[in-house]
Amino acid sequence: GDRIEVRALTKSYPGSDRPALAGLDLEVPRRRFVSLIGPSGCGKSTLLRVLAGLTSPDEGTVDLFGSGPRALCRAKAVGLVPQTPALLPWATVRRNVALPGRVNRRAGRGTDTVDELLEGVGLAHAARSYPHQLSGGMRQRVAIARAFALRPELLLMDEPFSALDEFTRESLQLQLLDLWQQRSTTVVFVTHSVQEAVALSDTVVVMAPGKVHRTVPVDLPRPRG
Ligand code: ADP
Numbered sequence: 001g002d003r004i005e006v007r008a009l010t011k012s013y014p015g016s017d018r019p020a021l022a023g024l025d026l027e028v029p030r031r032r033f034v035s036l037i038g039p040s041g042c043g044k045s046t047l048l049r050v051l052a053g054l055t056s057p058d059e060g061t062v063d064l065f066g067s068g069p070r071a072l073c074r075a076k077a078v079g080l081v082p083q084t085p086a087l088l089p090w091a092t093v094r095r096n097v098a099l100p101g102r103v104n105r106r107a108g109r110g111t112d113t114v115d116e117l118l119e120g121v122g123l124a125h126a127a128r129s130y131p132h133q134l135s136g137g138m139r140q141r142v143a144i145a146r147a148f149a150l151r152p153e154l155l156l157m158d159e160p161f162s163a164l165d166e167f168t169r170e171s172l173q174l175q176l177l178d179l180w181q182q183r184s185t186t187v188v189f190v191t192h193s194v195q196e197a198v199a200l201s202d203t204v205v206v207m208a209p210g211k212v213h214r215t216v217p218v219d220l221p222r223p224r225g
C-alpha cells in the first residue's frame with residue numbers, strides 16, 4: 001500500500017438527482033503532489049472529504065497507503081485545510097495550531113514548535129490573538145499552520161490560497177513546497193488556477209463531473225529533497 005487507490009467511487013447527496021462522484025478512479029503514488037482542477041461542482045471538495053474520512057462513499061473503495069480514511073485520520077496522519085476553515089473561537093491562535101498535537105515546546109526530531117509554524121505563515125505577532133480578531137486570510141493561515149503541525153502523510157487542501165493576497169500566497173506556496181520536499185508528504189491540492197496547479201504540482205488531475213477526466217504529468221525540472 002504505497003499509494004492512494006480510489007476505485008469506482010460513487011457518492012450522492014440526499015435530494016440531489018446527479019451523484020457528486022460517479023465511479024471515480026484515481027491512483028496517486030506516495031510523495032506525489034497532485035493538483036485537482038475542474039469546473040465548479042464537478043466533485044473536487046467531495047473527493048477531498050471522502051479522502052479525509054469526513055464522509056463515507058456510497059460505493060467503491062478508498063485505500064490510503066494500506067489504511068482506510070478514518071484509520072489514517074485517527075492516526076493523525078491526515079491534514080485537511082478546508083475551503084472555510086473552522087477554528088476554535090475560545091482558543092488563541094497558538095492553541096488552535098497546537099491542539100491537534102505533534103508540536104513541542106522545543107524543536108525535536110520530527111516535530112515543529114508552534115512558534116516556528118506561526119512564523120512560517122507570517123503570524124508570529126498574532127500568537128495570542130483570538131480567531132474573531134483575525135481577518136479571513138489570517139484565519140486561513142492558522143488553518144494551514146495547524147495542518148502542517150501534524151506533518152501528515154497525506155495533506156489535503158481545498159483552494160487554500162485563493163483568499164490570500166499575492167505576497168502571502170507566494171510565501172505559503174514556497175512553504176508548502178518545502179514541506180512536501182523535506183518530508184514524505186503526499187499532497188492533494190484543489191485549485192481553480194491552472195497556473196498554480198502547474199507551478200506547484202508534479203501531477204495535474206483534471207476532473208469532469210463526478211470523475212477523473214485525465215491525469216497530466218507536469219514535467220518541470222524541479223529539485224526534490
Ligand atoms: P467542487 O468542489 O468541484 O465545486 P463539490 O464536491 O462541492 O464540487 O460538489 C459536487 C456536487 O455535489 C455539486 O453538484 C454540488 O452542488 C453537490 N453538493 C456538494 N455538497 C453538497 C451538499 N452538502 N448537499 C447537496 N449537494 C451537495
Ligand code: ADP
Binds near residue numbers: 057061063067069072
Ligand atoms: P474504523 O476502524 O473506525 O471503521 P476505518 O477507516 O477502518 O475506521 O473505516 C471507516 C469507515 O470507512 C468504515 O465504515 C469502512 O466501511 C469504510 N472504509 C474503510 N476502509 C475502506 C476502504 N478501503 N474503502 C472503502 N471504505 C472503507
